[in-house]
Amino acid sequence: MERILKFVLDSIIEGVIIVDKDARVVYVNKNACKLLGLTSDIIGKYVADVVKNTRLHIVVKTGLPEIDQVQHTENAVIITSRIPIRDEHGQIIGAVAVFRDITSIRKLAEEITNLKEIEAQLKAIIDSTNDAISVADENGIVRLVNKAYTKITGFTPEEVIGKPATVDIAEGESIHMLISKTRTPIYNARLKVGPAKKEVIVNATPLFVKGQFKGSVAVVHDVSEILQLTNELEEVKRLIRHMKAQYTFDDIIGDSRLIQIAKEQAKKVAQTPATVLLRGESGTGKELFAHAIHNSSQRKKGPFVSVNCAAIPESILEAELFGYEEGAFTGALRGGKKGLVEEADGGTLFLDEIGKLPLSLQSKLLRFIETKEFVPVGGRSVKKVDVRIIAATNMDLEKMVRNGEFLPDLYFRLNVFPIYLPPLKERREDIPKIAMHIVKKLNQQYGRMVEGISPQVLHYITTRDWPGNVRELENFLGRVMINMGPEERYIELKHLPERDSYHEPKSTEVKVGPLKDLVEEFEKQVIQETLKKANGDKFKAAEILDISVRTLYYKLERYGIEK
Known part of the structure; x- marks a missing residue:
């Protein structure tokens, strides 16, 4: 025993x-x-x-x-x-x-406790998000929903958990059920959910644990909230437009006679309510001048609204400019929408690329300029605003008028006070100063510490034509600075992206002196030689030099060349 x-x-x-x-x-x-x-x-x-x-x-x-x-x-x-x-x-x-x-039992108990804590934390995190979340198992049975889900669908967790994922669908097919069959993600599915048949967008992905399909998780977005956010974003964009008048005449770089004339003209007209037409090639600073005119006017505390007539599709340009009433067209916002013209009330409306304004809209703009009144799209009542117009173009409006592409009356209304902005090739003496201004700005953007430009590079950029003007020069200098090492302080010929096509003068005798004087001397010689070639014909000489006759007369007077 x-x-x-x-x-x-x-x-x-x-x-x-x-x-x-x-x-x-x-x-x-x-x-x-x-x-x-x-x-x-x-x-x-x-x-x-x-x-x-x-x-x-x-x-x-x-x-x-x-x-x-x-x-x-x-x-x-x-x-x-x-x-x-x-x-x-x-x-x-x-x-x-x-x-x-009890070591293993105690360890298991601790793990269970940790899992419960993690589960509680995850549930708290899921409940704290504003996005509605639902989780289903591999059979499409709902296992978890958060508070935002109840807010959007109207169903409480008790009403859906443990039931098929079709329980909350009013119109459409359950995304959880689809994923249980396809086991692939589904994005931007449009459904209607809950008793109120609220329209939602659903993004859902399958869940895999160690390679085994275990269900799916869906994020539900309320379409009405998305539309509200879109409208708010649009309003923010409009406010940003109002804040763009950030430049003054001090920001306009240059000491040449032509740019000084343009600045003096702009300063004088800024004190009046007259309509201004800024003429010049692309990249000559027309929008910069528009900012400066606004900030020097009595309207500087009012809004500055910038509109690029070429950037807005013709189909919606009228609605963007003059606004629309509720129900004016399919997709119109409830309550209608203010146009950019009305937003500029009390301030300045800058119409860039005015030459690209559709002919069908020119007559409505003409009437507004004449009367300061307009009727929104789909509306009946007349609205009146106080807006100062500044227009800009790089197109030949006179030719467009002759060809029937631009209304003569609108041309005369816009051309009240034209200001000609010269291209860089007509004010080469300003290029060194403009280049250094650009370099300082790019130093901030690129995190560089460039201090200057070598004489050889200055000679290169001052003798080169810049069809894109300041904008092209800025792009060029940006590429140059990208080619530089972080420790380099001066722009040299080796940094030029076009250095293969550039050759330094073969003559070893190069004049040394103030760059402005050298550039003026060179320009004077070119004009004199061109006049000889044109046998004194000013129109032909201007055509060869690719400048306007008026600019040629400015330079003849400046350099004392006999007319």
């Missing part, structure tokens, strides 16, 4: 230690030795001497049981019950400790 009892105790997963009334070990099973690192030769020894942290000797002395006590050993955490052993008279004759390793 004793043999059978020993076999049973050695077979159980619990550890067992038995001591007598003197707290000496009388039995220890195999699992006890394994858990506590003991050997069988502890039999007969005082238990406190051979088992660390034991309390069996105390239980023998007090006779009080200790149930489910946690005990830490060197290799594990055990839970122990220590029970006194009594004879038939109730006298203590020993004690037994039964214990079990």
Whole structure:
């Protein structure tokens, strides 16, 4: 019987230690030795001497049981019950400790606790987002939704969780169900959800865990909120337009006679409400002048609205300029929309690329300039505003009038005070100063520290024609600075992207002196030689030089060349 009892105790997963009334070990099973690192030769020894942290000797002395006590050993955490052993008279004759390793159980419990905490954190994060989120399992059964989902669909979690994902669909097909079949993402699906049949856009992706499809997650966007954000963005863009008048006459670089004449003309007309027509090639600074005129006028505290007539599609240009009433056309916003003309009330309306204004719209603009009144698209009531017009073009409006492409009356209304902005090739002496201004600006944009431009490069850029004018020069210098190393401080010939096509003068005798004087001397020689070639014909000479006759007369007077 004793043999059978020993076999049973050695077979159980619990550890067992038995001591007598003197707290000496009388039995220890195999699992006890394994858990506590003991050997069988502890039999007969005082238990406190051979088992660390034991309390069996105390239980023998007090006779009080200790149930489910946690005990830490060197290799594990055990839970122990220590029970006194009594004879038939109730006298203590020993004690037994039964214990079990709970390290793995405790670790599992901690993991479960951590998972619950993570789950609670994830749920809090999902609930805090403004986007509606729903999660379904591999069968398309809803398993999780957030608060924003309830706000958009009207369904509470209790009404949808555990049910097929079709439960919230009013019109359309469930995206979760589609993904459960295709297992591929679906983007920008248009649906109607909930009792109110709210229109939404849904983006959904499948969920894979270790390569196994486990369901899908969908993000639902309220279309009405998207439209509201679009309208708000449009309003912000309009406000930005009002803030663009940021330049003054001090920002216009140049000391040449032609640019000084243009600036003086602009300063004078800025003090009046007269309509201004800025003429000049592309990149000569027409919008810069428009800003400066506005900021020097009595309207500088009013809005400055810039409109590029060539950038807005002809189909919507009238609505953009003059606004529209509700229901004017398909897609019109509820309540209508103010046009750019009305937004400029009390300020300046800058019409860039006026030559590209469609003929069909020119008559309406003409009437507005004459009366300061207009009727929005689809409207009946007349609106009146106080707007100063500045127009700009690089086109030959006179030729367009002759060809029937531009209304003569509109031309005369716009051409009240024309200002000619000269191209760079007609004011080469300004190019060095303009170039350094551009370099300083590009230093900020590119994070460079360029301090100057070599004389050879200055000679190159001042003798080159710039069809794109300041805009082309800025692009050129931008490419040059990109070719420079971060440590380089001066622009040299080696940095020029076009250096293969540029050759330095072969003559070793190069005049040295103030660049402005040298450029003027060179320009004077060119004009004199051209006049000789044209036999004194000013019109022919201007054509050869590719400048206007008026500009040629300016230069003849400036350099004292006989007319």
